[in-house]
Amino acid sequence: MRRVFLGNFDFEHQLTREVYAATGGATPALNLNLASCWLGMAADGDQIYLPGSVSADYITHLQSAGLPKVELIADWPERDAAAQMTFVPWGWSQATAKLAQSQGFTVTAPDLAAVKTVNSRSFSFACESVWGLSLPGSCRVESLTELEAAVAELPRGQEKVETAWVLKADFSMSARERMLGRGTLVATQVRDWAQKRFACQQPLFLEPWVQRTAEAGLQFEIPQQGEPEFVGLALLRCDDRGQYRGSRICVDAQTQETWQPAIEVGQCVAERVQHAAYFGPLGIDAMQYRDARGELQCRPIQDINARYTMGRLALGFARFLKPEQVASWLHFPWKESYGQPFSKWLKCVADMQKSSTRFIATSPDQINGQALRLVNVLLISETTEELYQAEETLMRAVSTLAETAC
Structure with missing residues (x-):
């Protein structure tokens, strides 16, 4: 069945408004800027809700890069068509469930009270406390x-x-x-x-506040019936403030072994989440850090997200890789003042590198004639060494651009 994806990336803001009865929060620009991120999950024929104008060249670029042939829609399907489609949001909130029902989609959503419970820090704190894992x-x-x-x-x-x-x-x-x-x-x-x-x-x-050395997103799928499934591991790249800057979506056996204790705890979390009446995608952020004595420690439950995560979307790009290839999906801010389209700048950076790594823009240059504030790119390399080099090349180029544009 064809799917239509809604990027309500302000999901936590929606929950916050429900809890605190607060106004404001994220603007529609956030959801607009990040809508194309669904490419990691979408298949040919799927639709992504993006209520804005995007150049046809962007769709052509995606197809030439071997990414799925999707349809970006600014209006919801007619009710008869919607009834034949699967509605997939970033996360299930009261507002999202009402929207899906009002547009005629057949909704299969977890209990909304369970969604709120599992996404709360009260839930993750309780898990840490019961299992003796708290900092x-x-x-x-x-x-x-x-x-x-x-x-x-x-x-x-x-x-x-x-x-x-x-x-x-x-x-x-x-x-x-x-x-x-x-x-x-x-x-x-x-x-x-x-x-x-x-x-x-x-x-x-x-x-x-601890000295973070590495972070990983552990991805699970919670079924309505049956055992929770471990989908995979995505290594996180975060800036000094802890904001997400990308995922490395292919890890070797040694890395998998390093994070295995966290994965085992994650499986226990997934079972507890399922017992709380939630089903659907689940992401658990785990962290390695150094304690006051400088010894390496693991915090297996840093955050619990009962929704899709960027790490889960990143793992979706693995289906486009050939055997032995490795990849990263990186995100970074962009400014109109840089004076050039993102895709043109990215091509220049790719042409100057010394490896065969592919640099694929997964976000458009503009929406409604305005440059995006956050852009993303998929890097595909033949070896891990080439991938690390390409990541550093790109991030250095981003820093240089930001400095010279000031």
Whole structure:
């Protein structure tokens, strides 16, 4: 059955509005900019909802690159056609379920209360606590008094070095809905932010800030009946603020073995998620870090996402690889002030490299005549060494462009 994909990438904002009864949040531009990311999951004949004008050259480019022949739609199908299609959102919220039903799609969605439960930090914190996996000093707080006491009691690092920490909301994502702090006191800005959430009867979660060395997205599929399926592992690339900047979608046996303990914990999480009445895609972010003694540790449950994730979409590109090929899917900001189309600039970077790595733009240059603020590219290499080199070449070129455009 043909599918139509809705990129409600503001999913957590939708949940936040439902929980906090708050206005605002992500703008429609976010969903518009990221709509083409569904290429990782889409097949020939599928539709991607993208309510804007995109050049026909973009579709031609995708086909010439060997990517699926999809249809970008700005309007929903007629009800008779919609009834014959599978509706696939980034995540199931109340707003998304109502939209699907109003447009005539046959909806097979998990219980929406279960979606909210599993996506909350309360759920992941409970998993960590029950299995003894919490970071030292991590705790749930429900008032300013509890917050101040917890910060004051955080384990100290080296002498004369203030302890860094992060305070997270019950619903947060990609370095949003969180505040950073340092030392034993809670700054006014953090207090004000926390108080608003406490006023809505929402807990917050305090964690020490640790020295991250590597992150991975563990991807599962939770069926309505039967055992949860481990789909694969995608190594994450994040910036210094913890925001997602891409996934390496092919890992060797040694890397798989390194993350195997996290995968085993992830399987337990998947079973617990299924028991909570959720079914569908599940992504679990795991992290390797160094503790205060400099020893390498693993945090297998950093985040639980009962929805699609960029890592899951990235894994979808693996079907276009030949045996032994490896790939990465990278994301980075783009600006109109750079003065040239993204695809043209990318071709120049690809032509200057010394390897045979393919650089494939997976996002269009413009939507409605405006340059995208976030672009993405698929790198396909013959060897891991070539892939690493291509990643560094591209990221250096991005940095140079940003510096020279200032």
